[in-house]
Amino acid sequence: MSILIFIAVLLAMAWFWQDSLKSRERAIQAAAIACREIGAQLLDQTVALKKLKLARAESGHLNLRRIYEFEFSLVGYERLHGRAYVLGQKLEQVQLDRAEGTVIDIKSHAHS
Template structure:
């Protein structure tokens, strides 16, 4: 027979389970946002995961204090060095993604037939003048 104490313990376990299920869903959402951000910047997310660093009260864009989850992750540019990053989530909404300084190379498009170098154009037109 169920007593009031047993029902309380069952409700406590159900609440803890629901909270863990919800937290896992938020972690998966943070992971998806980090993957999108890394893909946009042409970075590689290492280990394919984010790790909860802490739960804290942080100010949002309007200056109000809200409960935030801060996750850590690592990324690489060259495949040789690991760089840390963090993502701050207010519930299911992304507050910010911070990346540590990392080296990157400036990609210049290869010259094509449509691009005319100004120096070459000047030299060819100076020869044509009498």
């Protein structure tokens, strides 16, 4: 019986790893698109997982919500911060913090 539990744990870990890679790739792509839309540069492929938690999708199913943080620049020397929110494998939104303190939301409908 313990071998079955071990195999189940290994399979769960493999699924989580694969799911995380896909989610991060979606966040990188969304961050790059969002930066391009405002004429900014995504810095150093800085997209990194900041937070992971369970959340309900619109369908009511539980999914993993991952919040990725990244840095971008508008003029080449400052480092501004942004976030990409991914629920399951669906991009929810990208937020780009501007130096003036404003936030630009780019919703998933335009980039999924």
